[in-house]
Amino acid sequence: MLCLTPYMKHPYVSDVAKMERHMTRTALETFAQNLAADWGPLSTEVVEAAQRHMKTLLAACDNESWLGPLRQAGAPSTELVRDPQHGFVLQAHIEPQGLYRSPHDHGRNWVMYAVVEGVSEMGTYGRVEDPDGTVRLVKRNTTHVHPGEIQVYLPGDIHDTRCVAGSALLFRFTERDLRKDDQENHRITRYVDRNGVWVAP
Numbered sequence: 001m002l003c004l005t006p007y008m009k010h011p012y013v014s015d016v017a018k019m020e021r022h023m024t025r026t027a028l029e030t031f032a033q034n035l036a037a038d039w040g041p042l043s044t045e046v047v048e049a050a051q052r053h054m055k056t057l058l059a060a061c062d063n064e065s066w067l068g069p070l071r072q073a074g075a076p077s078t079e080l081v082r083d084p085q086h087g088f089v090l091q092a093h094i095e096p097q098g099l100y101r102s103p104h105d106h107g108r109n110w111v112m113y114a115v116v117e118g119v120s121e122m123g124t125y126g127r128v129e130d131p132d133g134t135v136r137l138v139k140r141n142t143t144h145v146h147p148g149e150i151q152v153y154l155p156g157d158i159h160d161t162r163c164v165a166g167s168a169l170l171f172r173f174t175e176r177d178l179r180k181d182d183q184e185n186h187r188i189t190r191y192v193d194r195n196g197v198w199v200a201p
């Protein structure tokens, strides 16, 4: 069963917006229903299917104006889809140029970022443990994610994001509600800057 997050709580509701929301629902329903049909424990096949369905959603964004009200509202985060059976969540994020999200993992979850507008610079990191027990991060690489492109991070992956051309509009798909999962002790690690080095908190 599909659950699209209600939009009524947002202030930009109007007849035009309602019509546009119908279009939104259509594109989102297609994404959510197709992904729910392909859903299962984390596997190469599930991730491939999710990326394929996300590509379809991104292509719909190219041709339709329904994201206009979302952009105009300017909310940093808007929940679009929450699947009541499988628990996956899709959010839209609007980020001003320069916004930086420091290195973090996603606990036990896998996630998918898709850029609709703007450019997001995403870096990945590996954990290194020093002889004194200090855990610090080593940056592996940096990728510029452009509109229509997707990045997937699996459980244990560590990454950061910086909006380098914005404002940017991104879709963030998560295997579960990350905030709830974090609160229920499936901890998400957010690294901290210590003299220019990212270390475990």
Ligand SMILES: [Fe+2]
Pocket: 104, 105, 106, 111, 159
């Ligand atoms: Fe992330």
